Amino acid sequence: MSKNFFKIIRAGINSTFQDLGRDNLYHIGIPFSGAMDNRNYLFANKLTGNDHNHPAIEFAYLGPHLKYYGEKLNVAITGDVTFKIKKGDNSIDGECYQTFILENNDELDIISTNKSVYGYLTISGKFDLKFQWSSCSTNIKANIGSNNGEKLSDNQKINVKKINQNFVNKKLNYINTKIENIRVIKGTNFDYFSKEGKKIFFNNEFKVSKLSDRMGMRLEGKKIENIVDTNIRSEGLIKGVIQVPADGNPIIMLSDHGTIGGYPKIGVVISADYDKLVQLTPGSRVKFQEVDLNSAENLFKLYELETQNLISQI
């Protein structure tokens, strides 16, 4: 019996353990996984004094409601999240990007992510987890990673070990912004699409569909017409690839994507826009904007510099 643990009163919609994910397994069919919004994940770990590849709980929309038993623990939540901390009869509104302390019998109720999908919870300690291929990241599709490859479930217990006794209060001033123009590089099958189809892709709005998850984001809009072939010989995929199947609606590959696919690739989302892309809620309207490789590389450098700069402020 561990003396420090969380009891899950309500698990939430899709709460999983995530870190930076696992490399070098695409060739056997295992995707990267890892935290969807890398930047918010990194902020959470820095706030609670952890290294950058330390397991966090990622939640989507409705997060977990937890009760804590044990020694004092520092906790941080990042994203655009509404949550409450309950200490006895006292209920306090929580604030993101600011550490707070949980003590024996306190409750943490993560009520919702606002106008966004994912949020992160980290602690100044270690969740007691089993790693696979040196990562805790849970891929529920292939049952890989911590928690037997499954999402958190109601009434389960999460043990905590090695609490870091440094309770410095940390804070970051950060406001999440919503992306409307997703920047993309043309895909390897861009010329499979009609002139009109290409125009629609870059000029029309698309709506994020409800059928979106950690594997992929489906979009709806005016049909993008294919004039060559609606199938290609199956080949590798990476996150950010936009495939257009026969129905003419784009699908963007996200962190738990299938490693191989047979639909034409019209574009690839640039690395700098990925963290914001995954936060788009169903119903959001987006446009695609073309950039070249050189600009994409520079935009990523800028994004990375900004991230590191923000981390150094914590």
Place this chain on the structure above:
Amino acid sequence: MIKNISNLGDAALYCDFGKEVNRKINSQVIRYFKTIQKENIAGVNNLTPSYNKLIISFDLKKINFNKLKKIIDNIEIIKNDSIQNKKFEIPVCCEEDFSLDIKKLEEKLKMKEEKIYGSFFEKEFFCYMTGFIAGMPFLGDLDKNLRAKRLDTPRVKVPKGSIGITEQFTNIYTFESPGGWNIIGSTPLNIFNSSKENEPNLINPGDTVTFKRISKKKYLNYNE
């Protein structure tokens, strides 16, 4: 040899080995894959070999397209004989509960069930690639008369162990998964084992596979 290298987004190389799908081209893909894997190039974080393409993903914080392309352009490819390939015999039960699409296939191919199975079980297959879902092998080539299109509407759930065929290929569903291949049987053998971190896949690219028909009784007792 690689015919052309282009960029797939800003963090991957797209190596094109040509349009055709055959063992010769695929063997080249696999040789490149194994060489690059051995080289352990800093910044490369994933390799995805497929029939006639190789995708090399990298960490944009550590390397970029042009630098990596230069390395790949000048890489010395290891010889064929240093690659060890294995042979497998996979047990398959084709009883009614498992051969979900055999009746439809009889119509599609205008062939009797016995003929379809006769041709399928006679063949030695070659593993072109693994993936889509963890450990799923893509095996070829089916005889020309067994080549059928995918289902019009893919199944939401194909049971684990199912053997599917489409076009010139056959595969094994290592997990319950959505899928549109024509299901002709099921294997009780575990093809993917995530607890074996060094070698989770039973079948790897370059390996050869034959299938052996087994009874339902044998299927049900297989893992006991």
